Amino acid sequence: MKIVDIRERSVPLHSAMRNASIDFSKMTASVCAIITDVVRDGKPVIGYGVGSNGRYAQGGILRERLIPRVLEAVPVDLLDGAGANFDPAKVMGAMMRNEKPGGHGDRAVAAAVIDMAMWDIVAKVEEKPLWQVIANRFNGGAYDDRVLVYPGGGYYYPGKGLEPLQAEMRTYQEQGYRVLKMKVGGADLDTDLRRIEAVLEVVGDGANLAVDANGRFSLDEAIAFGKAVESYKLFWFEEPGDPLDYALQAELTQHYSGSMATGENLFSAQDAKNLVVYGGMRPELDWIQIDPALAYGFTEYLKVDAMMTEQGWSRRQQIPHGGHQLGFNMAAGMQLGGSETYPLVFQPWGGFADDVDIVDGYARPHDTPGIGIELKSKVYQQLKELAEG
DSSP states (O other), X not given: OOEEEEEEEEEEOOOSOBOSSOBOTTOEEEEEEEEEEEEETTXXXXXXXXXXXXXXXXXXXXXXXXXXXXXXXXXXXXXXTTSSSBOHHHHHHHHTTTOOSSOOHHHHHHHHHHHHHHHHHHHHHHTSBHHHHHHHHHSTTOOOSSEEEEEBOOOBOTTOOHHHHHHHHHHHHHHXXXXXXXXXXXXXXXXXXXXXXXXXXXXXXXXXXXXXOTTOOOHHHHHHHHHHHGGGOOSEEEOOSOTTOHHHHHHXXXXXXXXXXXXXXXXXXXXXXXXXXXXXXOTTTOEEOOOTTTTTHHHHHHHHHHHHHHTTOOGGGBOOSSOOHHHHHHHHHHTOSOEEEOSSSSTTTSSSOTTOOEETTEEOOXXXXXXXXXXXXXXXXXXXXXXXX
């Protein structure tokens, strides 16, 4: 049992849209296909990994450092104790050989693409959906047969007024979503308040709307924004300031009584621990959004989860950022609070399976071995071509 080859490619995510911090006109992501000599149904088992949006492709790190180390490893050293399957933690160890601790950033993104593909392989070798493998290994067999899902949207586009914003939100509702998310912080406060009020006319209640500032605000701006929206009783106020400014986050909790969410731009278990220890986050109220596809993958997320349990956090207050099928499998198998998705943006990479059925804001997990990449036809076609060379 061994890895035969690892192939990577950069794919475009470009769009005219922007959030409060960046535009997506030149955005890219890394994807990979890991080919093994294991055969199921007469075909070699191939694992697929897809980078999360917002951090650009990491082809250089993958080609020059991480992939060669995995391919150079002794094959048996990448297997579990019984030699019956691959061990993603051992693959991660091979990738991280001679890498100094700390300074995660782009390296964490690159490693996460490989790690996602390895978990896809592990589940395919077991011939089970990944969420079931996760439930069996890490949750005593328990799982959720319905997962809360919400769409990331409400981006800023050139010339996009209130009516197109409302139309976008109605589209999400027609698709079956209940809780919706929109971007804020990319306009002045009065403009953003008008945008929020326009969306509230569609969703009907602040409990059905989350807002995301993408780290744009200073402390004073975050406090002013929080006071302006507090009466709306929003689902959450996301990433108000710089993701590493734990002092800002902690101070803001003294001024804003509603739920807050952050963590998508943290790249390790240690980063996540710093947030929950020093960021003033409230376990009974706030949400942690570590994105496994940006932060060394599900292998590292297991460390995040163990740390958060130790710090008194429920899994229900964890919602992985990123809108990818890995996060959805994790949410089902670990019984997390839910999963983000992008049904209208970052196409074809955004969204879940082609035939996913959203009912009152919840989706049911798939029954296909692996992550379920094959269930999203346009994504699978590109990755299949990559695997075939």
